[in-house]
Amino acid sequence: xxxxxxxxxxxxxxxxxxxxxxxxxxxxxxxxxxxxxxxxxxxxxxxxxxxxxxxxxxxxxxxxxxxxxxxxxxxxxxxxxxxxxxxxxxxxxxxxxxxxxxxxxxxxxxxxxxxxxxxxxxxxxxxxxxxxxxxxxxxxxxxxxxxxxxxxxxxxxxxxxxxxxxxxxxxxxxxxxxxxxxxxxxxxxxxxxxxxxxxxxxxxxxxxxxxxxxxxxxxxxxxxxxxxxxxxxxxxxxxx
Amino acid sequence: xxxxxxxxxxxxxxxxxxxxxxxxxxxxxxxxxxxxxxxxxxxxxxxxxxxxxxxxxxxxxxxxxxxxxxxxxxxxxxxxxxxxxxxxxxxxxxxxxxxxxxxxxxxxxxxxxxxxxxxxxxxxxxxxxxxxxxxxxxxxxxxxxxxxxxxxxxxxxxxxxxxxxxxxxxxxxxxxxxxxxxxxxxxxxxxxxxxxxxxxxxxxxxxxxxxxxxxxxxxxxxxxxxxxxxxxxxxxxxxx
Numbered sequence: 501x502x503x504x505x506x507x508x509x510x511x512x513x514x515x516x517x518x519x520x521x522x523x524x525x526x527x528x529x530x531x532x533x534x535x536x537x538x539x540x541x542x543x544x545x546x547x548x549x550x551x552x553x554x555x556x557x558x559x560x561x562x563x564x565x566x567x568x569x570x571x572x573x574x575x576x577x578x579x580x581x582x583x584x585x586x587x588x589x590x591x592x593x594x595x596x597x598x599x600x601x602x603x604x605x606x607x608x609x610x611x612x613x614x615x616x617x618x619x620x621x622x623x624x625x626x627x628x629x630x631x632x633x634x635x636x637x638x639x640x641x642x643x644x645x646x647x648x649x650x651x652x653x654x655x656x657x658x659x660x661x662x663x664x665x666x667x668x669x670x671x672x673x674x675x676x677x678x679x680x681x682x683x684x685x686x687x688x689x690x691x692x693x694x695x696x697x698x699x700x701x702x703x704x705x706x707x708x709x710x711x712x713x714x715x716x717x718x719x720x721x722x723x724x725x726x727x728x729x730x731x732x733x734x735x736x737x738x739x740x
Numbered sequence: 741x742x743x744x745x746x747x748x749x750x751x752x753x754x755x756x757x758x759x760x761x762x763x764x765x766x767x768x769x770x771x772x773x774x775x776x777x778x779x780x781x782x783x784x785x786x787x788x789x790x791x792x793x794x795x796x797x798x799x800x801x802x803x804x805x806x807x808x809x810x811x812x813x814x815x816x817x818x819x820x821x822x823x824x825x826x827x828x829x830x831x832x833x834x835x836x837x838x839x840x841x842x843x844x845x846x847x848x849x850x851x852x853x854x855x856x857x858x859x860x861x862x863x864x865x866x867x868x869x870x871x872x873x874x875x876x877x878x879x880x881x882x883x884x885x886x887x888x889x890x891x892x893x894x895x896x897x898x899x900x901x902x903x904x905x906x907x908x909x910x911x912x913x914x915x916x917x918x919x920x921x922x923x924x925x926x927x928x929x930x931x932x933x934x935x936x937x938x939x940x941x942x943x944x945x946x947x948x949x950x951x952x953x954x955x956x957x958x959x960x961x962x963x964x965x966x967x968x969x970x971x972x973x974x975x976x977x978x979x980x
Contacts, residue, residue, distance in 0.1 A: 682851075704816075
């Protein structure tokens with residue numbers, strides 16, 4: 501049985517402008533792989549209502565799980581929750597349980613739960629809250645869409661609390677062999693090896709270092725013995 | 741007049757598995773911003789024919805420029821050129837000018853232009869070649885789609901040769917102010933500022949450092965004087 505699939509939607513002008521590098525994608529990719537869920541697609545869109553709604557609807561129809569990051573804070577450019585409600589065609593309003601969490605948190609801090617902070621208690625109808633042990637303001641799950649914060653420490657905590665609810669398949673195992681020859685030299689035997697192991701994914705990832713080309717050959721699959729066999733043939737071919 | 745828009749398609753199992761971090765997206769985002777082209781969307785898909793074709797057709801219909809990275813090498817998992825041809829509904833075959841480039845290169849190296857390497861001369865009908873000063877195998881342009889290698893040094897060289905052909909708008913300018921207060925404290929005045937400067941994009945990017953929350957406020961636009969004015973009001977508001 502093939503593994504369940506996932507997609508990620510990153511909402512962030514700051515990544516598209518080149519100002520910052522995304523860190524959440526790399527983290528989520530690694531966690532999903534370990535959990536036996538195939539991350540098949542990532543989309544990064546700007547803080548644009550139509551773009552977010554279209555992407556959410558595309559991705560939730562095509563994949564078992566969707567994870568979003570970004571745009572659920574208290575500022576005017578945080579529009580993710582409203583867009584998710586629109587994508588699902590449901591209402592959105594401040595919800596009592598979310599407001600109570602925030603109220604208790606700001607009471608403890610001696611800060612005011614002002615109008616801006618109260619926006620973080622706006623939850624689409626029918627959603628389930630995701631716990632935020634770092635800064636309290638919750639994420640939420642609606643349908644197969646998991647809406648999380650963009651701040652990496654909060655995103656990671658939310659992934660940790662949500663991932664056990666994803667039904668994973670067999671974890672994807674991999675082994676890598678670095679070959680210090682150009683891909684053109686190794687492509688022929690590599691294609692034969694790939695044809696002989698149709699259940700494995702054999703990828704060639706070229707690099708250039710000090711003017712010389714090489715490639716990392718990565719063999720992936722769920723059957724460790726088969727990967728061992730393919731890897732030992734790979735060693736045999738390229739140690740000639 | 742709004743700036744032209746661009747989208748990027750990254751083709752790469754190795755990023756989706758969490759094995760490597762993408763470097764090309766961050767580079768391209770910065771270059772496009774300097775050139776006055778708005779990068780609106782990035783998609784990362786796996787080495788899957790249907791996924792690549794669908795993404796190319798979506799993105800080329802929605803944006804002025806599309807840049808792809810990855811999947812144009814000599815190995816069996818390099819399927820980008822064939823997918824681009826299928827997306828445009830045109831044929832693909834080894835082309836004389838591309839083969840001549842490769843032949844001359846491998847003759848100089850004393851290597852053989854074998855069947856695998858010859859795959860890199862497969863160019864969709866009607867495409868224009870993109871020069872590759874690093875490792876010779878060309879990229880290509882068809883319609884508004886610019887197909888480039890995934891190896892960062894090669895990708896960057898190809899971007900450098902193609903970018904001058906993009907008709908850019910006014911370069912996007914930006915100024916940033918770091919505020920060491922939680923977003924909930926600053927969201928109200930920030931929303932007022934954003935409403936008073938509808939031509940500027942005012943983004944709040946929260947961070948957490950040593951347990952304390954803060955935010956980088958980034959004001960972006962094409963009119964430097966307007967950004968100066970908004971930034972000086974921002975300083976006024978938050979230095980109280």
